[in-house]
Amino acid sequence: MTSAPSPKIAVVGCGYWGNNHARTFSELGALHAVSDRHPDRAEALAAQHGGRAMAYEDVLADPEIDGVVLALPPQYHADQAIAALEAGKHVLVEKPIALSVADARRVDEAAQRSGLVAMTGHVLRFHPAFEALEAMVAAGDLGSVRYIHSHRVGLGKFHAENDALWDIAPHDLSLILALTGEKPFSVRGVGSAMLNRLSDFAHLHLQFSSGVRSHVFASRLNPYRERRLTVIGSKAMAVFDDVADWNQKLAVYHHKLWEDENGWQSEMVDPSYVELPDGMPLTRECSHFLDCIRSGTAPRTPVSDGLAVIEILSEGTVRHD
Structure with a gap:
């Protein structure tokens, strides 16, 4: 055949x-x-x-x-x-x-x-580490998701039309929307322009009807590079760190939390790392596009997802320092 x-x-x-x-x-x-x-x-x-x-x-x-x-x-x-x-x-x-x-x-x-x-x-929706994280959240492995925060910072690139929020934050907003499965009802954003009229730093704070809260920090004027998405659940915490080595890109923390007569207590434990299949995110994304054309099926990241991200970015650019 x-x-x-x-x-x-x-x-x-x-x-x-x-x-x-x-x-x-x-x-x-x-x-x-x-x-x-x-x-x-x-x-x-x-x-x-x-x-x-x-x-x-x-x-x-x-x-x-x-x-x-x-x-x-x-x-x-x-x-x-x-x-x-x-x-x-x-x-x-x-x-x-x-x-x-x-x-x-x-x-x-x-x-x-x-x-x-x-x-x-x-493209990060097709990263094997994020796909594994998404499956863990859907299966309830982390318990009820309470908070999601992302840090995407580094030095450059500087664009004539895009500030840090519009250039960098769409990556993480797409991931957060995929994990929550809903749009936020509240968006608060603050940006700071250091070099010209365009913001080089941006913070977004999101609230969802399910009770999940989230924040995004994006910077293109930072002395170190960080690409990290953290999900806080009622049973465990997970970190997708795209700067880490491949075998440590997705870490799961089963920290112990309990309440006694002295209040809330905690005990930190070493993370366990999720084994990931090989595969470049861009190759997986392009292959998915071809598969959707062949089969006529809807893509995992339709343009309606892009619209949802634009809506958040537009709300988040209202306030600037």
């Missing part, structure tokens, strides 16, 4: 993430074309990874191309995603999918009208 041929994909945008997508889809045997407003960049990427260098209008008009990956400056994502959907192309659009709630909603509405696969590039 022969397997179905791979869908043919065009990667639009030949910057850092476009290069990563082009390489990955080439490795998966699915890269058909690359496109960029600078034709020489597209030609160079095509020479490196295969496929044809094409203008975007030609990508949309090519009946051989099944899906489009958009890795553009985010201010262009909404219009180009809608154009691709209206041209009958499945879409994987990098985060953030837009820079306003109105534009993100337009993308979501276009996706619903089209009936096509429309997926947000929330």
Whole structure:
């Protein structure tokens, strides 16, 4: 029995993430074309990874191309995603999918009208450590989730249009929304601009109807690098640390807590580490996109997820120091 041929994909945008997508889809045997407003960049990427260098209008008009990956400056994502959907192309659009709630909603509405696969590039949702954490939460291994906090800090990159909140926090907001399964009813945000008008530090505080509370700290002006998501449950605590070695990326802590005549007491224990399967998150994400095109099933990270993140970001940018 022969397997179905791979869908043919065009990667639009030949910057850092476009290069990563082009390489990955080439490795998966699915890269058909690359496109960029600078034709020489597209030609160079095509020479490196295969496929044809094409203008975007030609990508949309090519009946051989099944899906489009958009890795553009985010201010262009909404219009180009809608154009691709209206041209009958499945879409994987990098985060953030837009820079306003109105534009993100337009993308979501276009996706619903089209009936096509429309997926947000929330790559950490496909990390084996997060998938294992998500399964643990769903199975009740941590008990009732009470608090989730994330720290995503480091030095650079600085973008002309995006502050730290919009550039960095979408990763963690996507993870938090996946773990809670609900949108927050309260969002409070504070940002601080040190270098120019755009915030280099951002704090978000979220409250959910289930009782879960959460905070996100994002910084691109920090002397050390940290990529850590911590989930506090009634039975155990878990930490997804993406800076740690592979065999220590997901740690579970069964700290002992009890109350006696002297009040609440605790006893710390060493963590246990969850064994993880091999697999690059981007490869898993791109494979999932191809599988959804083949089967016609909804993606795990639809553009409605991207819209939910944009709604939180928009609320969180109200207050600035």
